[in-house]
Each structure stands twice: as structure tokens, then as C-alpha cells.
Amino acid sequence: MEKKKFAPSELIINTDGSCFHLHLKPEQLADKVILVGDPARVDTVAAHFDTKECEVSSREFHTITGNYKGKRITVQSHGIGCDNIDIVVNELDTLANINYNTREEHEEHRTLTMVRIGTCGGLQPNTPTGTFVASVKSIGFDGLLNYYAGRNVVCDIQMEQAFREHMKWNPIKGAPYVAVADKELINQVAQNDMVRGYTISCGGFYGPQGRVLRADIEDPQQNEKIESFEYENMRICNFEMESSALAGLATLLGHRAMTCCMVIANRYAKQMNTEYKNTIDTLITKVLDRI
Template sequence: MTQKLANSELILNPEGKVYHCNLKPEELADTIILVGDPDRVPKVSNYFDTIEVASQKREIVSHTGTYKGKRLTVISTGMGTDNIDIVLNELDALANIDFENKEIKSTPTQLTFVRLGTSGSLQADIPVDSIVASAKGLGFDGLMSFYNHTESFYSDQMIEEFVNQTQWNSKRALPYLVDCSEDLLHHITKDSSIYQGITATAIGFYGPQGRILRLDLDDQAMNEKLANFHYQHHRITNFEMETSAIYGLSKLMGHKALSLNTIIANRASGTFSTDPYAAIDSMITFALDRLSKF
């Protein structure tokens, strides 16, 4: 017999909605666009043909509707892997847990997650306003260490090479590496000019991404080390704050995931997009068109 989940583990609102995302199971589409900024949700859903659900709780805003006949949900996660842990676990629960009986369903539903974010390029040849698809997520955040069956994320030969080449400080969390969904990557990027590479996921915006304001860094050459890292044909193209957690949790739960990022800053050249909103909008329309056919 399936064990019933305690009320303290699967928390529902009085209306029967999952606690943080504030949605009922029937209000979630199987294809989900993840954005960090709550204000980006209507920028995506403005292109929908219909909107059937609009919800907000704290920084989590969600709209479910259709685009060219494809049912989609777009939801904001806020910034950082800690927020990704909340949102992806709750979205999976909406699809794979019986809320009435609080039991895990015997037949799982596979969801498709596509992150539409912003990022900084570490490579001089990846200009601002371009799009990077993350073939792999390299996590510096430590989130996966709290979950079982993650050994393969840490045992990749590339991780050992990364630790050696960058002289990774042992006081930090051990990095982990997770692949995106190969078929989703191929479908989204085929016949396009999108860059591909490893996306490093930082645990913060300032020190963890090599920025110095009033606090010194323990390794001022960190960004240079990341940019210079190489293993076979792989390199680190960019970094942001969510991708590794999306990939790790999706892999553990049996979902498909891909992260697309508009490059709004190039850390190697010190440049910043003159019109990041137009560049982001271009990524949104591109992704919606590709997703409508997936």
C-alpha cells in the first residue's frame, strides 16, 4: 500500500492548492516555462492565444494558457537554486501526487521544463544579445548533496578535471554536473545560431560570480579559471543562478529540462546589452515557436 504523505510534507492551501506555487493539479500544463522575474511572466503570456489561469503568491506568478494550440504554463521562480528547489518539487507534486489522498501516483507524468533566463558570458566570442543553450549544468550550490541517487552527478571525469584545473577551494561545496534533455536541446536549437556549452550555476550574484564591491574575494582569478577551463571539446560558456538545480531535480524526477539564456553581459569584454529587454523578447518568441511544435 502506498504510504500517505503527512500534512507537514505536502503542504496545501485551504483551497487545495500547493503551498508556494498556489496552483491546483488541473491548472498546470505538462510543458512549463520557468522565468526568474515575476514581471517576465506576462511578457511571455502576452503571446498566448488564451489564458485560463493566472495566479500569484509572493514572487511566484503563474499563467497557464495556449500558444498555437499548445498548452503551456509560465511561472516565475525568483532567483537562486533554493527557489528552484521549492518550485520544481511543487510542480512535480502537482503532476505526480494525488492531492485528495496525498499519495504518490503509480504512473508518473513526465513534465517538460524550459528556463528562459538572463546570463553573463565568460567567453569573449559569445556576444551580448545572443542566446546560449545549456548542454550541461555545472552546479556550485550544493543542493544535490541533500538528495539520494546523485552519485553520477559528482563522479563525472569532467568534475575531477574541473577541480584540478581551477584549484577548487575545498571549503566550498563539491561541484556537480548534469546534462540537459538531449531531444529537447536538439529540437530547440536545430537550424539556429544558438550557442551551446556548459552553464555554471553560482550560489550568488556578487562574490560567487567574481564581482568585487566592498568585499574581497578568496580567489580573484576565479572567472579567468572558469573561462579557461577545457575538457575534450567542452568549455564553460556562461554562468547564472538556476540551471544546475533545474537539471538535477528534473533528472531525479524523470522530467525533461533545457535552459536558454539571453546573454546580457559579457564578463570577458566588460560589455552590457544596450537593449536587454528587446533581446529577451526575441528569446521568448523564438522559444515559444519551437515549444509549440515539441
């Protein structure tokens, strides 16, 4: 079979041999990747490394690869939103599975293990501020995965239907999808001290998460319906903005991925912790030890 070759307009490689947005070169990427939203949090994670190989920054994309207790790890920031996850996961995959010299796919697939460490809003009484939540399945309000062939294969179609019916979903908002995190990775990282549940990945911080400021929202009962949704004896635990795209794209591309977040606001109890940066380091060390 003839190898697929990727045109310069599709696989954009910078003049220094790095990928277009991340500015990383293939040899700078480890098999184990920790993803964080905030570029400054890359330094927080890498502060635990025993040694550092390289550091690269471009826009909101900040990368450090180093060694932690004998494990080679890359920590990569992705900014806010599923659109950024589309860039980051696709470019990390090209670094792992495409020869940048020939522009051809490698004969052997290289699997990346990606764990996103983030913050979120809790939606249940059992997710007060400070809770660590592992996203078993993520409901994407963003629509990103709907642009990729094979989305029905990697999504939970039955859960999608149950969710749409429960929400009385308005199709003007596009079709929500349900992406499934890697089960073995969930067990490996979440263990017995993280709450496991479903996550909503929103396409925004205000209206899509049911916040009402000066602009009213399409469904004033959205959050109440989300909080009451139950499927296979599990509820929706939290809001965040990236886990659906990460889990869905990673599965499509043959990688292992999951998201674990610390609750910094509980929408159910109307609580908020703005000093979360002082305590999220506990979650970071757990993931470093378990990835």
C-alpha cells in the same frame, strides 16, 4: 506494493487545495512549462498566448496557463537562485505526480517538459551581448543537488573531478556538481541558432561570480580559470544562477528540462546591455514555437 503516503508536514497543501508556495492546483498545470526568473516576465511570455485559462500570484511566484498555437503551456516565475528552483520544481512535480486528495503518488508517472528562459553573463569571445546560450551541462556552485540521494547517478562525475582539479578547488566552498540537461530537448529547442556550452550556476551575483566590490573574494583568479576550462571540446560559456538545480532535480524526478539564456553582459569583454528587456522577446518566441 503499498503506496507511499505523504504527511501534511512534508506535502503542504493549502486550504483551497493548492500547493504551499506556488498556490497552484493540479488541474492548472500544463505538461509544457516555461520558467522565468522575473514575475513580470510571465506577462511578457503570456502576451503571446492565444487564450489564458488561469493566473495565480504568490510572492515571487507568478503563474499563467494558456494556449499557444494549439499547445497548452504554463509559464511560471521562480525568482532568483537555486533555492527557489528547489521549491518550484518539487511543487510542480507534486502537482503532476501526487493525488492531492489521498496524498498518494499516482500509479503512472507524468513527465513535464520545462524550459527556463533567462539572462546571463557571457564568458567567452563567442558569447557577446545578445547571444542565445543553451546549457548542455551546468556546474552548480550552490550545493543544492548534494542534499539529494542519487545525485551521482544524474551528474557527470568525471567532469566534476576534472573541474575541481583545474580550479584547484577549495573544499571550504562545498562540492560543485555537474548536472546534465535533457539531450533531446536541447536539440529540439537550441537547433542551430543557439551557442551550446557549459554553464556555471552560482549561489550569488557578486562574489560567487567573481565580482569584487568592497569585499575581496576567496580566489582572485577564479574567472580566468573558469574561462580556460575545457572538457570534451566544449568550454564554459556563461554564468547564471538556476540551471544546475533545474537540470539536476528534473532528471532525479523523471522530467525533461533545459535552460537557454540571452547574454546581457560579457565578463570577458567587460560589456553590459541594461536594455535587454527590449530584445529578449526574440528568445521567448523561439522557445514557444519549439517547446
